[in-house]
Amino acid sequence: MELGVIGYGSRIRNMIRKLQELHPDCKVTTIVDIRNEFIRENYSELEHVRFYETVEDMLERERPDGLLIGTRCSLHTTMALKVLSTGIPLFLEKPVATTMEDALRLKSGWEQAKSDVVVSFPMRMSRLALLAKEIVDSGKLGTIEHVQATNNTPYGGVYFHNWYRDEKETGGLFLQKATHDFDYINFIVDQEPVSVCAMTSKQVFKGNKPAGLKCADCEEKYTCEESTIHLTGPKKDTWLYCCFAEDTGNEDSGSAIVRYASGMHMNYSQNFIVRRQAGTRGARFVGYKGTLELNFFTSQVKVYMHHTPRVETYDVETGSDHFGGDTELLNNFYNIMKGQARSISTLDHGLLSALMCLKAKQSAETGTFQAIAWE
CATH class of the missing domain: 3.30.360.10 (Dihydrodipicolinate Reductase; domain 2)
Structure with a gap:
C-alpha cells in the first residue's frame, strides 16, 4: 500500500508509524509539505520518498493507494477539496474546517466526492x-x-x-x-x-x-x-x-x-x-x-x-492510542484502501461536529x- 502525505505533521507521522506497525506493507512514497527540505534532512525513514511542492503536481504524477492530510488545521478543508474528486481514500485530521465558509465549501465538495474519507475521530x-x-x-x-x-x-x-x-x-x-x-x-x-x-x-x-x-x-x-x-x-x-x-x-x-x-x-x-x-x-x-x-x-x-x-x-x-480508537480508524482506512470496507468515521460526522x-x-x-x- 503506497501512501501519499499532505502535511507531514507530528500527529500524521505518529499515525503512519502506527499504521505500519499494524500493516507492514504500507509505505510512504510521496509527500507534499512546505518543509520539504527539513523533512528530507531530519527523517531518515523517508530516504526513498518523492517530494512535491504542490498537491496538484503530486496528483498529476502519482496515484497512491491512500492519502493522509496532516497540515495545520486552517488548511484541512482546502487540501481535502483537492483530493475528494480523485477517488483516492483519504484520512483527514480534525477539525475538518475552521470557519463556516470552509465548512460550506467542504460540504459542497463532499456532495460531489468520489473518495471515501476517514475523519480522525478516535474517541x-x-x-x-x-x-x-x-x-x-x-x-x-x-x-x-x-x-x-x-x-x-x-x-x-x-x-x-x-x-x-x-x-x-x-x-x-x-x-x-x-x-x-x-x-x-x-x-x-x-x-x-x-x-x-x-x-x-x-x-x-x-x-x-x-x-x-x-x-x-x-x-x-x-x-x-x-x-x-x-x-x-x-x-x-x-x-x-x-x-x-x-x-x-x-x-x-x-x-x-x-x-x-x-x-x-x-x-x-x-x-x-x-x-x-x-x-x-x-x-x-x-x-x-x-x-x-x-x-x-x-x-x-x-x-x-x-x-x-x-x-x-x-x-x-x-x-x-486514544483508548484503542486510533487502531480502529487505521484498520478501517487500510481496509478501505484494499477495497474491503467503508468509513466508520465519515466526513458527514466530521462536518456535523x-x-x-x-x-x-x-x-x-x-x-x-x-x-x-x-x-
Whole structure:
C-alpha cells in the first residue's frame, strides 16, 4: 500500500508509524509539505520518498493507494477539496474546517466526492465509547434523556505556548477539543442535534507581556508556574511562547448546551486551566432506568441502576492510542484502501461536529441561541 502525505505533521507521522506497525506493507512514497527540505534532512525513514511542492503536481504524477492530510488545521478543508474528486481514500485530521465558509465549501465538495474519507475521530471508536454505545443501545438505561459531559484538560498549555495559540489556525477551542466530544456523544446517543447556546471565558491565559515573547527570554522564567524552559523532548522545540503575552489567543474555558431533536439536551464544559490530577474527561448518559458514566481518564464505564441497588463497573483495557480508537480508524482506512470496507468515521460526522462547534462559537460571540443547520 503506497501512501501519499499532505502535511507531514507530528500527529500524521505518529499515525503512519502506527499504521505500519499494524500493516507492514504500507509505505510512504510521496509527500507534499512546505518543509520539504527539513523533512528530507531530519527523517531518515523517508530516504526513498518523492517530494512535491504542490498537491496538484503530486496528483498529476502519482496515484497512491491512500492519502493522509496532516497540515495545520486552517488548511484541512482546502487540501481535502483537492483530493475528494480523485477517488483516492483519504484520512483527514480534525477539525475538518475552521470557519463556516470552509465548512460550506467542504460540504459542497463532499456532495460531489468520489473518495471515501476517514475523519480522525478516535474517541468515537475507543473501546470505552463502543462499550457505552452497546449498553445504551441495549435499552438497559431506557432512552437517554440527558447528557452531562466534561473535559478538564491538564495539558492545556499546548494551546497557549505553541502554534495552537493562533486562533486563525485553530478556529478556537471548541473546534480543537469539543469536536471530539460532540462526535462521540452524537455517536452514542444516535440523535440529531438541532440547536446550541454557548459561552466562553478567557480569565487566566492573558496578560501584558510583549507579543512574541518566548519563555526563555522572560525575566520570570524561573518563577512562573507556566514556564516551559525545563521541558524536554518534542515539547522543548514547540512550546516556546509566553502564555501571558498580549498575543496569546484562545479562550481558556467554554461551555455549551445542545438540544437534540427528541427534546433531550446535553450540557458540555471544557477548560484548559487545570493541571495534574484535576484533569478528567468523560460524560454521564442519563435515562429513566439508569445512568451510564464514561471516564476516559480512569478507563472505566459505570452503570448505576436507578430502581435496583446495583452498580456495575467495567474496567476497560484501552491502550495508549486514544483508548484503542486510533487502531480502529487505521484498520478501517487500510481496509478501505484494499477495497474491503467503508468509513466508520465519515466526513458527514466530521462536518456535523464542525458545524456544532462553529455554531457554539457564534453563540458565545453573540449571546444568542443558534440553530445547528446549514442554512
